[in-house]
Amino acid sequence: MGGRMTTAAAVAAPPSEFRTGLTNAKLGVWLFLASEVMLFATLFTTYIVLRLGASEWPRGWEVLNVPLGFTNTLVLIVSSVTMVMAYAKCWDRDYKGFRIYLGVTIALGFVFLGIKSFEWAAKFRVHHFPSTSIYYALYFTMTGLHGLHVICGMIVNGALFVLSKKEWDHPLFMGRIEGSGLFWHFVDIVWIFLFPTFYLL
Amino acid sequence: MSYAFNWGLPPAAASFAPEIDSGIALIHWAMLIIFVLWGAFFTYLLIRYRHRADVGVSLDDTTHSLKSLVPDVIVMIFEIGLIIFYAIPVWAHIKMKFPGGNEDPVELNVIAQQFAWNVQYPGPDGKFGRRKPELINFYNPIGLDLTDPAAQDDVVLANEIHLPAGAKALIHLSTLDVIHSFGVPEFRLKQDAVPGMEIPVWVKPTQAGTYELACAQLCGFAHSLMTGVVVVQSPDQYQAWLKSRAPAKPQQAAAPGANF
Amino acid sequence: MSDDQHGHAPRSFWRRYVFATDHKVIGLQYFFTSWVFLLIGFTMVLLMRWELAYPGTPIPFVGRLISPLLAPGGIMTGELYNSLGAMHGTLMIFLGIVPLGFAAFGNYILPLQIGADDMAFPRINMASYWLYFVGGVLMLSSFILPGGAAQSGWTSYAPLAEFNPGQTTWLVSMVLIITSSLLGAINFLTTGINMRAPGLSLFRLPVFVWAQLVTSVLLLLAFPPLEAAAVLQLMDRVLHTSFFIPAGLVVLGTKVAASGGGSPLLWEHLFWFLGHPEVYVLLLPAMGIVCEIIAANTRKPLHGYKIIVYSMLAIGVLSFVVWAHHMFVSGMSPMLGNFFLVTTMIISVPSVAILTSMIYSLQGGSIRFSVPMLFALAFMPLFGIGGLTGLPLGLTVTDIYLHDTYYIIGHFHYVVVTGSIIALMGGVYHWFPKWFGRKMNDFWGKVHFWGSVAAMNGVFFPMFIIGLHGESRRLYDPTAQIHNLPAHYWHIVSTVSAGLLMLFQLPFIINVIHGIFWGEKTQENPWKATTLEWACPSPPPHGNFEKPPRVYHDPYGYSVPGYREDWLPQNVEWEGA
Incomplete structure (x- = not known):
């Protein structure tokens, strides 16, 4: 890992030909997040509409495992912090620190998915499926779609973890970490809405 | 009266049908007038400003002119009239006031x-x-x-x-x-x-x-x-x-x- | 500069023409694919039109080729009619006009008009095309897959779509196509915002670029709700949830096994939340093209450039709050009807402003009746008819009668066919020299134009008459209803015109193929136009501009007083301006 002479500023400054001062990648990620917001907003709207029209609605804390859900919330929040730390280490040009924090972020993703699949399996064991009721339909669909997003975020982070060996000095590398981080925070925020919606309300 | 031009609508057989018919007739007459006026102006422009070797382009004030908003104002007044005096009251009559x-x-x-x-x-x-x-x-x-x-x-x-x-x-x-x-x-x-x-x-x-x-x-x-x-x-x-x-x-x- | 560093064009055939990342190649891929889908969608509707005019009689020529399950003895069944109806709508809108107007023209022209060397994300661009291609092929192949093609209309209203066969394939294809459009929208927006040439400020952008950017925003924000809705419907079909199924339904004597609790109206709301912005996705690129053609062929700047731009932005915002005017008689609260009535009337204001600006642009000009200009001129009155006939449909009261009749079919076909498609055809003639360095034949272009315009009116105008008579849409046998009989002969007029319309596309197809290989060679800027796409060779080489252009003027520098020519390109520095 020798020859890391590039200064942070040189790596971080976007090439001057971008009109907004943002790199294409960063702008693209923000636009992508805008469409993701619409996607989840639609699902939350669906939840509201169907719940308002329902004659009865299970109490989330009685049918779901609140401690596990709360743990998962913490896991994701901590992973967001480690993601930021990975980005900061990138900014500091600290390759080793970067790899540790990014690795922890990915590992926390696995923890989240593990807890989530344990919760799902517990539901399946007592024969609660998406077809059981509209509540479970929404629960499995929305947490499932969120889980897919977690997996996507982990894949991107994993790819960057592997690529960092080769592309640590690439002028766009920091932008990629930033983009991936933005996506990861978004996934985190969605969960912060999902948790109270299904477990507490 | 029953032979009057009614835009091809079938015979009316319900109490609110004449209200709907009059709206359809009014809008279609308005559409026809707008289209004919527009079409005439359009045709005039095509003939008057066709390319001729000896006639150049006359530039108007294209950047600050609000001329193209004028038809809009007319259309808007017509539409506001339709909404206030026709659509909302008749809609309420048909869809919101149920006999009882x-x-x-x-x-x-x-x-x-x-x-x-x-x-x-x-x-x-x-x-x-x-x-x-x-x-x-x-x-x-x-x-x-x-x-x-x-x-x-x-x-x-x-x-x-x-x-x-x-x-x-x-x-x-x-x-x-x-x-x-x-x-x-x-x-x-x-x-x-x-x-x-x-x-x-x-x-x-x-x-x-x-x-x-x-x-x-x-x-x-x-x-x-x-x-x-x-x-x-x-x-x-x-x-x-x-x-x-x-x-x-x-x-x-x-x-x-x-x-x- | 794009992420993909531009050295030289890739050498291998696969990288160059198939899995290409060059925006021009992708643009042409979209161009040819979308025309194929348009022609297939049109062929489908010819079969439907035969059934409408002569219900219960064998379809000539091709009837015997169709599976006897769908058309015994060559006579169309209700199932086949509904499948063709759903596929016609889907193909024309999602696989035809959007990819042509937005993706094909946008891909080729937008980077050139802003002076960029490629799209912001060339590899994502490639992914969009191939997602679209796979989605389209899957959609088409649903005819031969188990379950057949979807039969529930392009709107896929629940719960009909939940019970009908074939819908799962439709939903999976739609998810692919939507994803493709979303990636495209992100790409276009990033390119348009971030990669403009120096000097090209927002108010120096050609109208076409503005149109593409607003379209991208609409796609970006309106498509995800449909994607979510498609996922929910897919869940209903595959995992037996009941998002759109209420409790206690009995279908053909059998109780539906679903937990219930869902809402059919929710699907309608989600669908039309996309559905209405989608109309403007079809329309805005067309308007942009018309503006470009008008400016070049009147030799005069567009009238009210800023009004057009602001109107497009207003349309973009307003199109998100008008969706439920498709649902006045759907059973939603009548109070909501009043709200959407008002927003619908408001959205007509910017549309009228754009059309008026186009017409005023002719005033004082020196109008050249070139083939693309003919199409652009035809757009104005014909789109005008489409817009005007929207008025009685957008008005709650008159919509009670006209809703779901042929009147609405006539209305939106005037908007989409004599509006969008006419403009897109004009765009083909206009930019063909840019794409291939050759011109299309003028005479056959005029034959195509006059034939198409006459035939289109012959197809769609009778629909207003049929609709005012009270005939419903989506009837595979309209003569089964007695009240439809008096107006039935208009169906025959429409069907014959549809056949003629297909016939008049032959000169177009031949003209395109002939033009590519043997057309008359043209110079770089045959229309003497000012925008940046004409400032590079035709066709442009890999990387487009020999040296990155700089912009000095507004987009439409025609007949600038004092300048030696009657066009002043955006990239030419001249003190007098």
């Missing part, structure tokens, strides 16, 4: 299914018998619960509605399976029947006659065969007909796809 209380409307249930219209009259007691989806079968297409006293005198028909002329009718529209739409062109009436909902519709037929009821929302492969008749009779004839049908067991069962 002392008007004593004729009440009936229309229960749509693939591909038939089931009709339920409450009979002399004025009460609809209970319906249960689990009772639905070939002989009982609406699932009428015959253990309910109110159901004993109900009149159940398929693809046939009888209404007295000059009286308001309140139709409770529902469906057993998919979305259908209750459409009678002569009444200028159309309303979707949505699964899980019971939607009220009212109509006051003005002309005796037989009209066609046709599903207006795609409901499956035999959608175009999902028709029925609406028989509008004088009040006396209607009462006589009603008597001849009651008391009744569910009859003239509409089995799924019975009418094709």
Whole structure:
């Protein structure tokens, strides 16, 4: 890992030909997040509409495992912090620190998915499926779609973890970490809405 | 009067039909005038400003001119007028003020299914018998619960509605399976029947006659065969007909796809 | 500069023409694919039109080729009619006009007009095309897959769509196509915002670029709700949830096994939340093209450039709050009807402003009746008819009668066919020299134009008459309803015109193929136009501009007083301006 002479500023400054001062990648990620917001907003709207029209609605804390859900919330929040730390280490040009924090972020993703699949399996064991009721339909669909997003975020982070060996000095590398981080925070925020919606309300 | 140009609309046979017709006529006259004026101006421009070798381009103030907003203002005034003086009041009249209380409307249930219209009259007691989806079968297409006293005198028909002329009718529209739409062109009436909902519709037929009821929302492969008749009779004839049908067991069962 | 560093064009055939990342190649891929889908969608509707005019009679020529399950003895069944109807709508809108107007023209022209060397994300661009291609092929192949093609209309209203066969394939294809459009929208927006040439400020952008950017925003924000809705419907079909199924339904005598609790109206709301912005996705690129053609062929700047731009932005915002005017008689609260009535009337204001600006742009000009200009001129009155006939449909009261009749079919076909498609055809003639360095034949272009315009009116105008008579849409046998009989002969007029319309596309197809290989060679800027796409060779080489252009003027520098020519390109520095 020798020859890391590039200064942070040189790596971080976007090439001057971008009109907004943002790199294409960063702008693209923000636009992508805008469409993701619409996607989840639609699902939350669906939840509201169907719940308002329902004659009865299970109490989330009685049918779901609140401690596990709360743990998962913490896991994701901590992973967001480690993601930021990975980005900061990138900014500091600290390759080793970067790899540790990014690795922890990915590992926390696995923890989240593990807890989530344990919760799902517990539901399946007592024969609660998406077809059981509209509540479970929404629960499995929305947490499932969120889980897919977690997996996507982990894949991107994993790819960057592997690529960092080769592309640590690439002028766009920091932008990629930033983009991936933005996506990861978004996934985190969605969960912060999902948790109270299904477990507490 | 009846031979006056009415934009090809079928004869009107309900109390609110003339209100809808006048709106359609007004808008179409306005559209025609706008289109002709616009078209004339457009044609003039094409001829006047066609390319000629000896005539150059005359530049107007293109960047700060608000000229192209002028037609907009006219269109807007027309539309605001339409909304305030036509659309909102007439819409409220047709869709929000349902007959009830002392008007004593004729009440009936229309229960749509693939591909038939089931009709339920409450009979002399004025009460609809209970319906249960689990009772639905070939002989009982609406699932009428015959253990309910109110159901004993109900009149159940398929693809046939009888209404007295000059009286308001309140139709409770529902469906057993998919979305259908209750459409009678002569009444200028159309309303979707949505699964899980019971939607009220009212109509006051003005002309005796037989009209066609046709599903207006795609409901499956035999959608175009999902028709029925609406028989509008004088009040006396209607009462006589009603008597001849009651008391009744569910009859003239509409089995799924019975009418094709 | 794009992420993909531009050295030289890739050499291998696969990288160069199939899995290409060059925006020009991708643009042409979209161009040819979308025309194929348009022609297939048109062929489908010819079969439907035969059934409408002569219900219950064998389809001539091709009837015997169709599976006897769908067309016994060559006579169309209701199932086949509904499948063709659903596929016609889907193909024309999602696989035809959007990919042509937005993706094909946008891909080729937008980077050139802003002076960029490629799209912002060339590899994502490639992914969009291939997602679209796979989605389209899957959609088409649903005819031969188990379950057949979807039969529930392009709107896929629940719960009909939940019970009908074939819908699962439709939903999976739609998810692919939507994803493709979303990636495209992100790409276009990033490119348009971030990669403009120096000096090219927002108010120096050609109208076409503005149109593409607003379209991208609409796609970006309106498509995800449909994607979510498609996922929910897919869940209903595959995992037996009941998002759109209420309790207690009985279909053909059998009780539906679903937990219930869902709402059919929710699907309608989600669908039309996309559905209405989608109309402007079809329309805005067309308007942009018309503006470009008008400016070049009147030799005069567009009238009210800023009004057009602000109107497009207003349309973009307003199109998100008008969706439920498709649902006046759906059973939603009548109070909501009043709200959407008002927003619908408001959205007509910017549309009228754009059309008026186009017409005023002719005033004082020196109008050259070139083939693309003929199409652009035809757009104005014909789109005008489409817009005007929207008025009685957008008005709650008159919509009670006209809803779901042929009147609405006539209305939106005037908007989309004589509006969008006419403009897109004009765009083909206009930019063909840019794409291939050759011109299309003028004479056959005029034959195509006059034939198409006459035939289109012959197809769609009778629909207003049929609709005012009270005939419903989507009837595979309109003669089964007695009240439809008096107006039935208009169906025959429409069907014959549809056949002629297909016939008049032959000169167009031949003209395109002939033009590519043997057309008359043209110079770099045959229309003497000012925008940046004409400032590079035709066809442009890999990387487009020999040296990155700089912009000095507004987009339409025609007949600038004092300048030696009657066009002043955006990239030419001149003190007098």
